[in-house]
Amino acid sequence: MSTIVRSEEALFARTAHLFAAASEVACAADDLNTWATSKPRPRPQLHGDKRIRKMFRPGVLLDPRSAAHLHELDQVGVDVRISPDEINETIILDRRIVILAGELVGATREFRVFDSADVARSVSTLYDAAWRVASPLRTYDRSFAELRALAPRLLEVLASGSKDETAARELNLGVRTYRRRVAELMTALGATSRFQAGVRARELGLV
Amino acid sequence: MSTIVRSEEALFARTAHLFAAASEVACAADDLNTWATSKPRPRPQLHGDKRIRKMFRPGVLLDPRSAAHLHELDQVGVDVRISPDEINETIILDRRIVILAGELVGATREFRVFDSADVARSVSTLYDAAWRVASPLRTYDRSFAELRALAPRLLEVLASGSKDETAARELNLGVRTYRRRVAELMTALGATSRFQAGVRARELGLV
DNA sequence: CGGGCAACGGCAACTTCCTGCCACACTGGC
DNA sequence: GCCAGTGTGGCAGGAAGTTGCCGTTGCCCG
Numbered sequence: 382m383s384t385i386v387r388s389e390e391a392l393f394a395r396t397a398h399l400f401a402a403a404s405e406v407a408c409a410a411d412d413l414n415t416w417a418t419s420k421p422r423p424r425p426q427l428h429g430d431k432r433i434r435k436m437f438r439p440g441v442l443l444d445p446r447s448a449a450h451l452h453e454l455d456q457v458g459v460d461v462r463i464s465p466d467e468i469n470e471t472i473i474l475d476r477r478i479v480i481l482a483g484e485l486v487g488a489t490r491e492f493r494v495f496d497s498a499d500v501a502r503s504v505s506t507l508y509d510a511a512w513r514v515a516s517p518l519r520t521y522d523r524s525f526a527e528l529r530a531l532a533p534r535l536l537e538v539l540a541s542g543s544k545d546e547t548a549a550r551e552l553n554l555g556v557r558t559y560r561r562r563v564a565e566l567m568t569a570l571g572a573t574s575r576f577q578a579g580v581r582a583r584e585l586g587l588v
Numbered sequence: 589m590s591t592i593v594r595s596e597e598a599l600f601a602r603t604a605h606l607f608a609a610a611s612e613v614a615c616a617a618d619d620l621n622t623w624a625t626s627k628p629r630p631r632p633q634l635h636g637d638k639r640i641r642k643m644f645r646p647g648v649l650l651d652p653r654s655a656a657h658l659h660e661l662d663q664v665g666v667d668v669r670i671s672p673d674e675i676n677e678t679i680i681l682d683r684r685i686v687i688l689a690g691e692l693v694g695a696t697r698e699f700r701v702f703d704s705a706d707v708a709r710s711v712s713t714l715y716d717a718a719w720r721v722a723s724p725l726r727t728y729d730r731s732f733a734e735l736r737a738l739a740p741r742l743l744e745v746l747a748s749g750s751k752d753e754t755a756a757r758e759l760n761l762g763v764r765t766y767r768r769r770v771a772e773l774m775t776a777l778g779a780t781s782r783f784q785a786g787v788r789a790r791e792l793g794l795v
Numbered sequence: 796c797g798g799g800c801a802a803c804g805g806c807a808a809c810t811t812c813c814t815g816c817c818a819c820a821c822t823g824g825c
Numbered sequence: 826g827c828c829a830g831t832g833t834g835g836c837a838g839g840a841a842g843t844t845g846c847c848g849t850t851g852c853c854c855g
Contacts, residue, residue, distance in 0.1 A: 539781070539783045539784070540783065540784055540787045541784070542779055542780035542781045542783075542784035543780075543781070544781065544810095544811070544812090545811075545812070546811090554833090554834085555833065555834040555835075556834080556835090557814090557833075557834045557835070557836090558832085558833060558834060560812070560813065560814085561814090561832095561834095563812090563813095564813075564814085572749055573749035573750075574746070574749045574750070574751065574782065574841095575781065575782045575783040575786065575812085576746045576747065576749075576782040576783065576785055576786040576789075577746070577747055577748070577749035577786060578783055578786065579782065579783040579784060579785065579786020579787040579788075579789075579790065580747045580786040580787070580789060580790045580795050581786075582783075582786075582787060583786070583787045583790035583791060584790060588787050751840095751841070751842090752841075752842065753841090761803085761804085762803065762804035762805075763804080763805090764803075764804050764805065764806090764844095765802080765803055765804060767843065767844085768802095768803090768804095768844095770842090770843095771843075771844085781811095782842085
């Protein structure tokens with residue numbers, strides 16, 4: 382009922398056929414560095430009766446490449462939403478099979494695969510709840526455009542180590558507004574401290 | 589008298605023979621991601637009359653691989669010192685040829701090569717001054733051992749976004765001491781804000 | 796044993812950062 | 826023009842982070 386898979390490769394090998402066969406796929410991830418997207422993507426083919434939902438953190442929109450990929454998905458009919466909350470990597474197939482990302486063991490991540498209607502029901506409920514509060518990509522993207530335009534310069538001054546006073550002047554912003562932007566950026570990055578924000582920003586290659 | 593070299597590769601191609609011939613080499617760098625070390629290193633051979641000085645920021649000692657490399661250099665007779673101050677990448681050959689790192693253009697760095705006794709004299713003076721206040725690797729490393737031992741856990745809690753209060757408890761430290769450690773870490777990373785520290789830490793692959 | 800000596804951690808003063816509140820300016824629709 | 830909606834930035838009060846100071850503790854050495 383519950384199997385542990387030790388690496389992304391193994392998971393891919395083991396479940397690729399399930400993905401192909403599934404008529405409903407729901408997944409959530411913090412970023413795009415997952416097995417699903419790390420390989421040259423098989424062009425997603427959507428027949429009318431297949432529903433794919435994907436949920437991400439706002440941070441991915443800060444990376445132009447990732448953002449482009451998301452829009453591409455959106456284009457071909459995948460439901461893409463942006464979740465304001467932290468979410469663990471989760472995949473649900475046909476409300477039946479659940480895959481949860483687990484510990485990072487060394488460089489590879491472990492996954493737990495459940496083939497159980499009960500587990501699937503519970504997890505689906507949670508997923509749906511998260512899905513409801515998440516915004517559709519296009520909606521979110523519109524409200525996000527502004528921040529994304531400012532982000533590069535914002536990240537630059539942040540990474541340069543200047544203090545808010547200086548940084549705000551640099552960007553011709555009031556200190557208040559500057560901080561508002563920083564707060565938004567941190568939310569987008571899912572960071573609760575500036576240190577963490579720095580790490581995440583670097584992780585996403587934004588600085 | 590002054591030549592601009594557009595990339596690290598070009599610099600390497602152009603100056604490798606100078607390095608081989610030089611009897612005195614002095615260089616400074618923030619980290620080890622420089623052309624000198626990015627390639628499979630030609631085993632440095634030191635004949636008795638060749639003097640090599642290298643100066644780095646404390647941050648490099650936080651990365652075990654880099655630290656090991658430094659000690660290796662030290663072993664074969666290179667004078668390695670750790671500078672408490674920010675230093676731009678600088679190379680001086682035989683107090684005659686000076687190479688200064690310049691702007692980052694896209695992904696590659698520009699270098700400026702001077703072949704002038706005057707320039708070399710000035711720069712050498714500054715280099716020597718910085719050299720004097722820098723600590724020999726072994727000395728520094730001893731005083732640094734403690735922080736390095738703590739650093740991984742410190743970075744972990746920092747990167748987890750917890751606030752000092754929580755983090756200190758996590759590490760069984762007083763808040764005061766915790767912050768002392770954070771301050772030391774930031775100094776080691778050459779960071780003046782926690783955001784910057786996060787970026788640097790991630791850059792060095794410490795988180 | 797007593798006297799440095801270094802690390803610790805509490806305290807306090809200070810700086811930096813965060814955020815709610817509000818007045819102000821700008822904009823688009825009526 | 827008027828009005829609602831939105832973004833801005835000052836201000837204030839509070840939270841978080843930074844630093845000097847100092848008493849305490851444990852340790853090494855004479």
